[in-house]
Amino acid sequence: MQWTLVIPLKPLARAKSRLSDTAADGLRPGLALAFAQDTVAAALACAAVKDVAVVTDDTLAGRELGALGAHIVADEPGGGLNAALAHAAAVVRSSRPDSAVAALNADLPALRPLELARVLDSAAEFPRAFLSDAAAIGTTLLAAAPGRELRPAFGADSRARHGASGAVELRLDEVDSVRQDVDTGDDLRAALALGVGPRTAAMAARLLIEGK
Numbered sequence: 050m051q052w053t054l055v056i057p058l059k060p061l062a063r064a065k066s067r068l069s070d071t072a073a074d075g076l077r078p079g080l081a082l083a084f085a086q087d088t089v090a091a092a093l094a095c096a097a098v099k100d101v102a103v104v105t106d107d108t109l110a111g112r113e114l115g116a117l118g119a120h121i122v123a124d125e126p127g128g129g130l131n132a133a134l135a136h137a138a139a140v141v142r143s144s145r146p147d148s149a150v151a152a153l154n155a156d157l158p159a160l161r162p163l164e165l166a167r168v169l170d171s172a173a174e175f176p177r178a179f180l181s182d183a184a185a186i187g188t189t190l191l192a193a194a195p196g197r198e199l200r201p202a203f204g205a206d207s208r209a210r211h212g213a214s215g216a217v218e219l220r221l222d223e224v225d226s227v228r229q230d231v232d233t234g235d236d237l238r239a240a241l242a243l244g245v246g247p248r249t250a251a252m253a254a255r256l257l258i259e260g261k
């Protein structure tokens with residue numbers, strides 16, 4: 050089975066506020082874009098991925114991620130993360146009702162295509178399934194098989210909320226790159242230790258050179 054991924058990205062100027070002690074205001078939007086670029090590039094290189102739709106209102110991010118090959122969906126609801134994801138899934142299914150759809154965070158700069166394929170192949174065995182994040186509190190991927198609603202419940206404690214919604218938690222080893230979202234400086238160090246994509250590596254070097 051091949052999946053359509055929906056990836057949410059809020060306006061870069063407001064993104065990654067929890068990284069303010071690690072990256073100055075002038076660098077943070079570029080860092081958030083680099084995370085998204087490396088995430089989208091790895092997703093598009095994954096054999097289990099048919100295509101990628103990024104839901105965003107950010108003009109620059111839309112242009113850059115579109116250039117990588119992602120489809121761009123406008124964040125028309127403007128009602129936050131879950132509304133954006135539900136909208137993007139509906140847009141995908143309006144043209145292809147039988148699509149398998151999975152939501153994936155935009156802040157997975159260490160993402161490896163083979164690990165993502167393992168997660169998606171495993172998700173294909175269930176109506177709805179999810180992968181918890183590295184902190185084991187949130188969610189990095191929520192998948193809905195053809196004919197199933199996505200019903201996204203990202204945000205605080207989303208691991209528990211996705212579990213309570215009836216989605217099956219995928220318990221896989223050796224998919225660290227799919228779990229390693231980056232919200233804090235510690236997360237960024239963990240991602241760098243796993244090995245990040247080229248755009249995040251370049252931005253991380255600037256953070257070191259420019260001292261924040």
Ligand SMILES: Nc1nc2c(ncn2[C@@H]2O[C@H](COP(=O)(O)OP(=O)(O)OP(=O)(O)O)[C@@H](O)[C@H]2O)c(=O)[nH]1
Binds near residue numbers: 105
């Ligand atoms: N399209 C869209 N994406 C969103 C929205 N809110 C959050 N996101 C995206 O959803 C993912 C998780 O978002 P958050 O953890 O709320 O925000 P963040 O920018 O990652 O980090 P913080 O500012 O530190 O909370 C990120 O990829 C965000 O860019 C929204 O309202 N619309």
Ligand SMILES: C=C(OP(=O)(O)O)C(=O)O
Binds near residue numbers: 182232
């Ligand atoms: C929105 C989520 O991620 P973050 O850790 O980026 O807040 C989540 O885990 O549901």
